[in-house]
Amino acid sequence: MARVAVVTGGTRGIGEAISVGLKEAGFTVAANYGGNDEAANKFKESTGISVYKWDVGSFAACKEGLEKVEADLGPVDVLINNAGITRDGMLHKMSEENWRSVITTNLDSAFNMCRNVIEGMRARGFGRIINISSINGQKGQMGQTNYSAAKAGIVGFTKSLAQENAFKGITVNAICPGYIATEMVKAVPEEVLKSKILPFIPAGRLGEPEEIARCVNFLASDDAGFITGSTISANGGQYMA
Numbered sequence: 001m002a003r004v005a006v007v008t009g010g011t012r013g014i015g016e017a018i019s020v021g022l023k024e025a026g027f028t029v030a031a032n033y034g035g036n037d038e039a040a041n042k043f044k045e046s047t048g049i050s051v052y053k054w055d056v057g058s059f060a061a062c063k064e065g066l067e068k069v070e071a072d073l074g075p076v077d078v079l080i081n082n083a084g085i086t087r088d089g090m091l092h093k094m095s096e097e098n099w100r101s102v103i104t105t106n107l108d109s110a111f112n113m114c115r116n117v118i119e120g121m122r123a124r125g126f127g128r129i130i131n132i133s134s135i136n137g138q139k140g141q142m143g144q145t146n147y148s149a150a151k152a153g154i155v156g157f158t159k160s161l162a163q164e165n166a167f168k169g170i171t172v173n174a175i176c177p178g179y180i181a182t183e184m185v186k187a188v189p190e191e192v193l194k195s196k197i198l199p200f201i202p203a204g205r206l207g208e209p210e211e212i213a214r215c216v217n218f219l220a221s222d223d224a225g226f227i228t229g230s231t232i233s234a235n236g237g238q239y240m241a
């Protein structure tokens, strides 16, 4: 039986590439999404991957959504916590709403999702959890106190959960993408991208979503069974942690 993988934010951007990569690697994939029905339907039509709409910032919604996935496809073996948002702005101009929404969607979501799959993984003695953090959780970034705090939190969360579950056959790892060519990065003011970001990427280019998807495929595979609590940096050399 094919293993079942859930990808949050799995219909657009890096998440879309991850969903497709896992499907190509033989997993049965459920792609969660939060709001963009049009993009999700287009994704479903072009890939044949099942889509499930719920808000990863809500514990109750994650519980209900995962129950539906498990009823449809079977127990979740692999979880990719990828869903994330940006609400960039200097702290001295940041609203409480823009702080809270990023922490809820990007950090609380890891608890909401993991808490609802971890008991099953422990009982079955197998699991792969891969949390998508960010270069900006490692190095900080002007305009991203909210995002960097959440993404740094993901790394600590990953290391703790890895220790709790290593002896149960469950690995928990983080990936820190650098600047990847997605809508999220295209939302950065062009002048800032050209003058303050691109010149500092030694590879001389943005990353491709598929380059992150290939890291996920490796960590999700049986070959990666001895790797847990680690952080893979995929950033073209922009930051070496």
Ligand code: CAA
Residues within 6 Å of the ligand: 086, 088, 089, 090, 133, 134, 135, 136, 141, 142, 143, 144, 147, 177, 178, 179, 180, 184, 185, 188, 189, 192, 196, 197
């Ligand atoms: N490094 C150094 N200086 C920067 C900078 C940076 N990354 N970003 C902006 N600045 C500078 C600007 O050039 C400007 O300088 P001058 O006054 O000398 O011209 C000054 O900071 C203020 O910038 P703004 O006029 O743009 O001020 P603002 O308040 O309107 O916006 C900002 C500030 C929110 C930081 C905005 O510039 C911005 O959005 N920057 C990009 C932030 C960023 O990199 N976000 C990453 C999004 S992608 C992502 O998050 C995915 C991932 O995981 C990597």
